[in-house]
Amino acid sequence: MATLEIGIRIDPVHGLAYFGVEEINRRVAAGARVLEIRPGGAVTTKLGDAEGDAVRLTLSGCQFQVLLEDA
Numbered sequence: 001m002a003t004l005e006i007g008i009r010i011d012p013v014h015g016l017a018y019f020g021v022e023e024i025n026r027r028v029a030a031g032a033r034v035l036e037i038r039p040g041g042a043v044t045t046k047l048g049d050a051e052g053d054a055v056r057l058t059l060s061g062c063q064f065q066v067l068l069e070d071a
Helices: 021-029
Strands: 002-011 015-021 034-049 053-068
Touching: 002 021, 002 034, 021 034, 021 053
Parallel strands: none
Antiparallel strands: 002 015, 002 053, 034 053
16 A cells, blocks of 8 residues: 655645645556545645744645555
8 A cells, every 4th residue: 555645735836736646646547445534634834934933834735645555
């Protein structure tokens, strides 16, 4: 079994970028089965440091975990 991450990144300059999709599709084409799609988390981008120890982040996408059973 394998757990892979897929998701999307949103950049105001470069637009949308997907990650992990090609690997999942390659494994499915080779006979793997998708067993489960689990929530992942937020993808964030650091905007810079605020005063003190604070860090400024912006939401820039999301990710999911895909559990595969290889053939």
